[in-house]
Amino acid sequence: MSALSPATPDRRDRALEVLLARDLEPIVDMVGWSPAPDLYEVASADGSVRFRREAGRADAFVVEAVAGKNPLALQDQTHFVGLGAERATPHPRRDQNSYPNGFEQFAQLFDHPSAPDLCVIHSASHYWGDQGGHLGEHGSLGVVQARAPFIVAGAGVAKLGMVELGCRLIDVAPTVLGLLGVVPADGRLLSAQDGVVVEPVLGEPGAARHLIGLLWDGANANVLYDLARRGVAPNVARLIADGTTLRHGALASLPTVTLANHTGILTGAHPGHHGILHNAWVDRASGQQVVTNSPSTWATSMQWLNPTVETLHHAVKRRIPGARTASINEPCDAGADYSTFGLVRNGERPMPPPGPDDLPDATARFVRPHKDYRWASRTDHSAVDQFLGVWGGDAVPPAFTWVNFTLTDSAFHEGGPYSEMAESAVRDSDARLGRILEAVERAGVFEDCAFFLVADHGMEESDPEVGGDWDRALAEAGVPCRDEGYGFLYLTGG
């Protein structure tokens, strides 16, 4: 392997000709690229937009040209808010969909030195038959795939209930740090922060002595809020009642996939800036494939984190000298004192989870026949066990504890976001949340704790009728490329 240079305009145009052809339109929503620094183009089968970043401004953009229909015409975060609105337009077409912060989303991605030549955004309906096929999907720029829930509760939090507000996942870290103390005038609380403090969430800054962050991977915000309202998730409902919940959600950064956004939540920075660009990409310097989000690489994936980027663990310890922090079942664990993957790196193992017959809080009809549901239930059970270990005993509980739960992602993928399986995953996860809340009560510091619950991306119902694969079309047209993480195209060959 040797270094991989950016593609020439000719090669890029040949690939675009294939990707933007009408026959791929059902699966290719749009394609983005950066022809020159701070200049970007995004094109679909029926139009394109060219925009540039304003000099010296990370998040201000000027449209230079539109041809045909602007694929990023609607960037409204209030689009499809509420489960009824979301379900009224299943598999929205491009002209029915919204792409919030679309300019910033593409621009941040191309700031990474190993950004792809072309970023392909799959359509809302695309069913990845060739990749196993899931009834629930994410990864795109569309608002349903990007929208995660954001619930903040407890000490120091304003008690506003469900509010008509939204933010981005990169705003989560600075906002929750604001609960631990006074926010500096410039709002900067982390070294590489792209996000801002969501001020309305802050009630009494400094009132929280312990932060507890919970990630429910892939939990669709509209679905989760609806299940909490309907009594399926009483512990989530308890958090909602005891704080502030952003009804418009917190939007994942592009690509709206797992490890890029776990890291975004924990650093306040976009993937193009914190370094964990995708679940997989090509390191252009070496030409090697980088895989971060896989069981064999979770423990070492933070070698790709930009070393100047602070996590919440670093930032909490900077705010509270002498504080300890814990990171449970989370690959993005830089700076944590207790870490599940830290144990793995040391050749140790956290306590193995019990077999499926001995799992509490696990819906039997899904745990038995569904391999992913079973694996995720055991993994999440082990997360609760680790939490009880970290929070038990006589030691002062950690100032920040982060717990990554994975069952919601498995079930929302396999069954789709509106399925019985997804609902069961929320019910099971809620029971695990209940055991965490009980452990905090037992420790006698519940009144000093702030809790936040997020996901790393949304989940949208795909359409099994809309299959197909642009990689095959590119190969048939003789356009050599490497497609990493699905949708990151690196053009190779002459």
Ligand SMILES: [Zn+2]
């Ligand atoms: Zn995920």
